[in-house]
Structure formats: C-alpha cells, structure tokens
Amino acid sequence: MTRIDAKFADLRAQGRKAFVAYVMAGDPDYDKSREIILGLPGAGVDVIELGMPFTDPMADGETIQLAGQRALEGGQTLAKTLQIARDLRSTDNTTPIVMMGYYNPIYSRGVDRFLAEAKEAGIDGLIVVDLPPEEDDELCIPAQKMALNFIRLATPTTDDARLPKVLTNTSGFVYYVSITGITGAANAEATNVGPEVARIKAQTDLPIIVGFGIKTPEAAEAIASVADGAVVGSAIVAEIAAGKSVAEVLAFVKSLADGAHRA
Amino acid sequence: MPEDLINSFMTGPDENGRFGDFGGRFVSETLMPLILSLEAEYEHAKTDESFWAEMDFLWKHYVGRPSPLYHAERLTEHLGGAKVYMKRDELNHTGAHKINNVLGQIILARRMGKTRIIAETGAGQHGVATATVCAKFGLKCVVYMGAHDVERQAPNVFRMRLLGAEVIPVTSGRGTLKDAMNDALRDWVTNVRDTFYCIGTVAGPHPYPAMVRDFQAIIGKETKEQMMEAEGRLPDTIIAAIGGGSNAMGLFFPFLDDKTVNIIGVEAGGKGVNEKMEHCASLTGGRPGVLHGNRTYLLQDDDGQILEGFSISAGLDYPGIGPEHSWLHEIGRAKYVSITDVEALEAFQLCCALEGIIPALEPSHALAHVMKIAPTLPSDHIICMNMCGRGDKDIFTVAKHLGFDMKI
Numbered sequence: 053m054t055r056i057d058a059k060f061a062d063l064r065a066q067g068r069k070a071f072v073a074y075v076m077a078g079d080p081d082y083d084k085s086r087e088i089i090l091g092l093p094g095a096g097v098d099v100i101e102l103g104m105p106f107t108d109p110m111a112d113g114e115t116i117q118l119a120g121q122r123a124l125e126g127g128q129t130l131a132k133t134l135q136i137a138r139d140l141r142s143t144d145n146t147t148p149i150v151m152m153g154y155y156n157p158i159y160s161r162g163v164d165r166f167l168a169e170a171k172e173a174g175i176d177g178l179i180v181v182d183l184p185p186e187e188d189d190e191l192c193i194p195a196q197k198m199a200l201n202f203i204r205l206a207t208p209t210t211d212d213a214r215l216p217k218v219l220t221n222t223s224g225f226v227y228y229v230s231i232t233g234i235t236g237a238a239n240a241e242a243t244n245v246g247p248e249v250a251r252i253k254a255q256t257d258l259p260i261i262v263g264f265g266i267k268t269p270e271a272a273e274a275i276a277s278v279a280d281g282a283v284v285g286s287a288i289v290a291e292i293a294a295g296k297s298v299a300e301v302l303a304f305v306k307s308l309a310d311g312a313h314r315a
Numbered sequence: 316m317p318e319d320l321i322n323s324f325m326t327g328p329d330e331n332g333r334f335g336d337f338g339g340r341f342v343s344e345t346l347m348p349l350i351l352s353l354e355a356e357y358e359h360a361k362t363d364e365s366f367w368a369e370m371d372f373l374w375k376h377y378v379g380r381p382s383p384l385y386h387a388e389r390l391t392e393h394l395g396g397a398k399v400y401m402k403r404d405e406l407n408h409t410g411a412h413k414i415n416n417v418l419g420q421i422i423l424a425r426r427m428g429k430t431r432i433i434a435e436t437g438a439g440q441h442g443v444a445t446a447t448v449c450a451k452f453g454l455k456c457v458v459y460m461g462a463h464d465v466e467r468q469a470p471n472v473f474r475m476r477l478l479g480a481e482v483i484p485v486t487s488g489r490g491t492l493k494d495a496m497n498d499a500l501r502d503w504v505t506n507v508r509d510t511f512y513c514i515g516t517v518a519g520p521h522p523y524p525a526m527v528r529d530f531q532a533i534i535g536k537e538t539k540e541q542m543m544e545a546e547g548r549l550p551d552t553i554i555a556a557i558g559g560g561s562n563a564m565g566l567f568f569p570f571l572d573d574k575t576v577n578i579i580g581v582e583a584g585g586k587g588v589n590e591k592m593e594h595c596a597s598l599t600g601g602r603p604g605v606l607h608g609n610r611t612y613l614l615q616d617d618d619g620q621i622l623e624g625f626s627i628s629a630g631l632d633y634p635g636i637g638p639e640h641s642w643l644h645e646i647g648r649a650k651y652v653s654i655t656d657v658e659a660l661e662a663f664q665l666c667c668a669l670e671g672i673i674p675a676l677e678p679s680h681a682l683a684h685v686m687k688i689a690p691t692l693p694s695d696h697i698i699c700m701n702m703c704g705r706g707d708k709d710i711f712t713v714a715k716h717l718g719f720d721m722k723i
Contacts, residue, residue: 107621108493108606110500111343117487129618155341156605160619182341182605186331207345209507214348232345233505 055148055176056201056224059098060259060280070281071096071272071312072261073305074152076103076119077136078128079292085123086136087298093147095302096309099261100140101179101283104133104153111181113236115286118293130157130166134173141174150203150224152179155191163191167198177201177224185217192221205229206252215255225259226252228279233264236286240265246278269311276315284308324571324648327639332521332609335645337638340520342608345504350608354522356427361529366422373418374533377451378408380415382534384541384699389669397692399685400550400699402538402566405675411704412534412562413444413515419530421448424511431455431510435499437464437492437558438630438677439471440704441515446480456480459499462490464629471708489623492633496607516559517637520608524637531565538699539569546697552577552688555701556681557651558595558631560640562703567649577650580640581684583631584653585624595624596653597636598644611638627656627712628676630704658683660716663706675704676712 053061063070073092079085092100105120105128112120137149151170158166158180170178178195185192185204192202201224209232210218219226228249230240240262249260262275263283276282287308291301327334340350360366374380383403391399404412424432432454436442442458449456458475462484465472475482488494496519503512517524517531535553542550553570555563557580570576585594594600597612604613606621614622614634626632643649654662659676662683666674674682681700689698706713714721 106619107488108497110497110607111345111504113501114487121488124620154605156613156615156621157619159605159610160615160617181343182608184340184342184344184347186340186347205344207343209345209348211348218344229345232507234501237505 054199054201054224055146056099059146059148060225063098069276069312069315070098070259070261071309072099072101072263072281072283073097073288073308074101074103074283074285076105076116076123076289077133078105078123078126079119079289080122081126082128082132084298086139088292088301089136090140090143091298091302092305093144095305096313097147097305098281099148099150101150101152101285102133102137104130104151104157106154106157109154111234113234113286115236115289115293119289130161134169137173137175148176149174150177150179151175153181155180155182158191163194167195167200171198171200175200177203179203179205179227181205185221188221196221196223203227208232208248212251215252219256222258225261225280226256227283228252228260228262230262230264230275235264238265239267240271240275242274242278245275249279269307272308272311273315276312282312325568327642328521328525332525334639334642337611337641338521338524338609340608341605341610342520343504345507349503349507350520350522356423357522357526360423360426369422370419374415378414378418379406380533381537381541382406384538384545386545387670390666393669394686394689396694397689397696397698398694399689400542400697401702402534402699404534404562404701404703405678405705409440409444409447410707411440411444411675412531412565413441414447415533415565416515416527416530416561417441417444417448417513419526420511420513421452421454424513425452427511429509429511431457431506432513433457433459433499433502433510434513434515435459435492435495436515437461437495437632438628438708439464439468439475440630440708442480442482443471443474443478445513446475446478449480450478457502458482459485459495459502461492461495462486464492467712468629468708491623493621516561517564517639518559518607518609518611518635524609524639527561528564528568528639531561532568534562534565534701535567535569538566542699549573549576550697550699551575552579552696552698554579554581554681554684554698556581556631556677556703557636557640558583558633558677559635560637562701564637564639566701571648578648579684580649580651581680582651582653583624583626583628583680584655585626587655588653592622593625594653595626595631595633597634598640598651599653603641606635609638611635611641612644627659627716628680630675630677631680652684654680654683660713662686663713672702673706674702675706676709677704678702
C-alpha cells in the first residue's frame with residue numbers, strides 16, 4: 053500500500069473529500085517554492101502534485117507554462133525537484149507526493165535511474181501527461197514494478213469503449229480532466245462533471261479526482277461534492293506569479309482546501 | 316517471399332507507429348481518441364481508389380504535377396564532376412512541396428466531416444499551402460506562427476490573410492516553430508469536435524509521420540520515373556534539405572530499397588554544429604528524446620529541456636526531425652550532414668546566377684552539399700537534389716545578409 057492508497061483509505065473512513073494542490077517546483081525560485089511546498093500539508097492539502105518544469109508543456113495553459121519558464125530560468129533541474137520532495141519527507145511522512153509533468157526530462161535522465169531516485173526521495177506516484185496507455189511499456193509498467201503509482205488522466209474524449217484501456221495499469225487514483233482543453237482555461241461545471249465521474253466509477257473502484265478549470269473555494273467544493281476530490285493548480289500558481297508572500301499563498305491554498313473539505 | 320521484400324526498408328512504421336525505437340504516440344489522453352480515428356480514416360483512404368483519384372486530379376490540375384526533373388547543365392559544368400539534376404517542386408502551386416501533403420490531409424478532413432483546419436508554420440510555406448487549400452474548399456483555417464517568424468516572413472503572413480486564414484502570432488515559450496506547434500496542439504485539445512490538425516512535416520504522433528511521408532512520396536515516385544526516362548537508370552545519389560524532413564522523406568522513400576542509391580539528408584548547420592547550439596542539426600548535434608508526440612533526435616540540454624535551433628532558414632528552424640529520419644540515420648540507410656548559413660547563401664547565389672532559378676533557403680542547403688561533393692565525383696555519377704521551394708519569400712533575408720538595402 054502506497055501513501056496514496058493509505059491517504060484515500062483514511063479520507064474514506066472519515067467521509068472526507070480530497071484536496072489536491074499543484075505547485076511548480078522551482079517557481080518563482082528554488083527557496084520560495086520549497087517553502088510553499090513544505091507548507092502545503094499544514095494548509096490542508098491531502099495530496100501534493102509536484103510540477104516538473106518543461107520547456108514545452110503542450111497540455112498546459114499560459115499560467116503553468118510561464119511558471120515552468122520562471123523555474124527553468126532560475127536553474128531548476130529534475131535533481132533539485134527531487135530534493136524538494138526529500139526535504140518535505142524529512143518533516144512529513146504521510147502526505148503523498150505525485151510528480152506531474154512531461155516525459156522527456158524523465159527519459160533524458162534514464163527511466164530506471166529516475167524511478168530509483170524518485171522512490172528514494174519519497175515520491176509516491178507519477179502523472180506524465182504525454183504517456184497514454186499505448187506507451188505503457190515506457191514508464192508506467194516500470195513504475196508499477198517499483199511500487200510507484202501511475203496515475204492516468206481520463207478525459208471527456210475517453211469514451212466507454214476506451215475507458216477500460218485507460219483504467220488498466222492505473223493505480224492510486226484516476227485524474228478526471230473536467231474539460232477538453234488546457235490547464236487554467238475554461239471553468240469546470242459540476243453539472244457536467246457529476247455524470248462523467250459516475251461513468252468512470254462504473255468501471256473502477258479507484259478514487260476519482262477532478263482537475264482543470266477549478267479556481268475558487270466554491271468551485272473546489274462544488275466539484276469535490278460530485279467526485280472524490282478536486283485538484284487546483286493554475287489558480288495557486290497565479291498567486292505565486294502575482295508575487296504573493298508564502299503566507300498569502302498558503303492562506304489561499306487553505307481556503308481552497310476548506311472549500312473541498314466542506315463538500 | 317523473395318529476400319529483397321523481406322529486407323525492405325519500406326514497411327514501417329509498425330502498428331504502434333514505431334520506426335525501430337523512434338516515432339510512437341506520446342500525446343495526452345484527450346488527443347488519443349482523435350489520432351486513433353485519424354489513423355483509421357487514413358488506413359481506409361490508403362487503399363481507397365476514389366481517394367487517390369481525387370488526389371491525382373488535384374495534383375495535376377491544381378498543383379501542376381508532375382513537377383519537372385531538370386538537368387542543371389551550367390551548374391554541372393561549373394562544378395566539373397557529377398551530373399546534377401533538380402526535382403523542381405518549387406514550381407508547384409504555392410511555391411513549395413508543402414501542398415502535396417496539405418491536399419491529402421484536407422481531403423481526409425472533409426471525409427471526417429471536420430470544418431475547421433489548424434496548422435503550424437515556420438517559414439510560412441505550410442501555412443500558405445493550408446490556407447490555399449482551405450480557401451479552395453471553403454474551410455475555416457487558423458495558422459499558428461511564431462511571433463519571430465511572423466516578423467521575418469511578412470510576405471507569407473500577408474498571403475495567408477489574403478487567402479482568408481487567421482494567422483495567430485505565437486508568443487508563448489520563445490515564439491518559434493516549436494512553440495507554434497505547442498499552441499496548435501493546445502487548440503486541438505480544446506476544439507476536439509470540429510477541428511482537424513494539418514501537420515506540415517513528417518513529425519508528430521503516429522499516423523502523421525507515415526501519412527505525411529506517403530503524401531510527399533509523389534516526389535520520389537515521379538523522380539524515379541523521370542530519371543528512367545532521361546537516363547535509363549536510377550540516380551547514384553539523392554539529396555534533400557531537412558528541417559522536420561518532409562520533402563526529404565518524400566524524395567527518399569521510394570528509393571529506400573534501391574540499394575545502389577546513396578541517400579543524403581542535409582540539416583541546417585546555422586553558424587556551425589558546435590556546443591553553443593547555434594544550429595538546427597538534430598541528428599548531427601542532438602540525441603533521442605520525446606517531443607510533439609514522437610521519439611526522435613532532438614536538440615536538448617542535459618536535463619531534457621528542449622533547446623531552440625538556429626538557422627538563417629525559418630523552414631529548417633526546428634529542434635527535432637521526423638522519426639523515420641532518426642531510424643534511417645541509426646540503421647545507416649541514409650547519411651546526414653550539415654551545411655552552414657554561409658554555405659547555403661553561396662549556393663543560393665550560384666543557383667540564381669547559373670541556372671536562373673531563385674531557390675528557397677531550405678533547398679539551398681541541399682544544393683550547397685551538392686556543390687561540395689559533385690566536384691569529387693566522376694561525370695557519369697548522377698546526383699538528384701530536391702528543389703523543394705522557391706526563394707521569393709527569402710529575398711528580404713538574403714538581401715539583409717548580403718548588405719543590400721531593400722528600402723523603396
């Protein structure tokens with residue numbers, strides 16, 4: 053059982069919905085992002101998505117892309133991103149950390165080397181946007197063998213015929229992408245998301261977490277109420293981009309977490 | 316099965332879209348169903364006679380195919396070695412090979428009931444070709460173009476707008492061709508129901524590299540027939556310039572199993588293939604990675620971050636290369652070299668002066684390599700290079716480099 057499985061078992065026992073927060077490692081600089089990330093569990097975050105910067109984030113909107121650029125300009129590397137996870141683990145051994153990003157930096161490092169380092173750093177799962185089930189041999193299967201969860205995205209274009217393919221080899225939770233589009237774009241609508249979550253739940257026992265287009269505590273509450281939890285990324289990253297202090301960013305994160313937990 | 320069929324280089328990609336280890340389908344889940352349905356549609360069209368009848372008709376009456384195979388006599392004489400031929404794809408409607416592929420994709424889009432076409436463009440030739448065919452068929456056309464390229468290729472931007480396309484300058488990332496491709500993919504992910512993504516080169520997720528190659532293979536197919544007619548035999552060497560590599564793949568593909576034919580791809584060497592990365596030579600200066608849906612050779616740093624290429628030619632300014640080229644490079648069936656900006660400019664001027672042909676800067680790279688090797692080869696050695704585009708779009712860039720004031 054990974055920390056992700058344990059966390060969701062715990063939340064289920066308490067009848068609580070999960071709040072998942074995405075922060076780009078190294079944005080706006082290493083020290084500040086480290087401070088924000090280490091503060092996330094205290095702000096009510098149940099699962100941390102640790103963004104790995106990439107020059108060409110094809111599924112992301114401007115907010116996340118610029119965050120990645122700031123991080124890379126500040127000298128962020130995959131090794132430094134893993135170091136932030138390691139630092140968090142020295143103070144918190146229960147909050148799951150999921151690394152989220154694109155395949156090339158991982159492939160460039162070497163899959164086996166990356167997985168060994170991620171495991172050692174205390175990473176629990178991976179979300180790699182550009183690895184659909186058709187490419188499972190690349191990273192998904194090797195990660196599962198290392199007992200790292202491989203969390204897959206399901207989208208509005210994943211129809212019932214395709215869904216089993218997406219759910220096979222998925223573990224930890226399923227990340228339902230609420231809209232066709234990029235991160236930080238259109239608003240997610242609970243009335244559309246509810247039936248989709250039910251559709252996926254008919255085919256899996258894994259928790260369904262919904263992300264993309266959730267920007268406010270109210271939206272986090274509305275979406276979490278029709279799923280097992282909600283993810284917020286761009287809205288938090290936008291606060292960091294606006295130059296807010298660590299305390300202000302974490303206060304905003306707490307308001308989002310409270311929203312999701314009210315659901 | 317005869318041995319030469321078993322050993323064919325022409326059977327790829329496999330069912331997973333792989334050429335050896337290269338290619339594949341590295342896209343987000345939102346796009347997977349779209350590329351699978353495109354693959355199904357293309358597989359059907361490939362063996363559908365009515366599809367190819369429509370292509371042939373338009374190639375002949377709209378594009379002006381077959382393009383001539385031309386013996387460059389004065390250039391041959393000047394170089395004093397091998398006999399040089401040019402495949403004149405710059406004479407196509409819209410001035411480059413790009414339209415060969417666009418026609419195929421737009422016919423597919425129409426068959427799939429898509430009403431909105433998006434494309435990325437670097438030099439603007441693919442954008443112009445896409446805008447042209449969309450105008451012909453009354454389809455809405457949106458072209459993503461790096462803000463930097465919008466500036467240096469102003470005539471093509473105006474052409475696209477005249478043809479009714481919406482040109483969106485891309486400022487995300489560094490505002491270059493790769494960023495234009497990112498933004499086109501973002502558009503596609505957002506507008507999945509009505510939109511068809513018309514990719515301009517032999518890259519992207521499967522089936523694009525194979526599909527674009529098949530549409531461009533008309534270049535090599537005609538060259539083969541025309542060379543048999545002119546010389547009664549195949550050429551000894553074929554040469555083409557490579558950015559993403561579609562004109563090269565189009566020329567090379569029909570010759571892959573003709574083992575006597577040397578195949579040479581010419582990458583953009585920019586200011587020289589060095590550690591400062593002031594070039595776009597993915598094969599000679601990069602290493603394998605994953606970008607824009609496929610595994611291929613890429614310009615990247617030690618941490619797997621993609622680097623910007625550099626070239627005088629906007630059409631070659633891409634940090635990757637089609638996956639089939641990566642495979643041909645690794646198995647050694649084709650050889651890849653690089654040519655610098657300075658060498659390409661020399662070839663550009665020589666071609667104007669000796670043959671009365673103003674070449675695009677892209678094929679000027681191929682021509683520069685011809686100039687390097689032709690003098691070392693005997694007069695019965697036949698070289699054919701692909702003159703894949705005309706240079707009208709480049710005269711401003713060239714004037715600037717030659718210190719000529721174009722202000723009127």
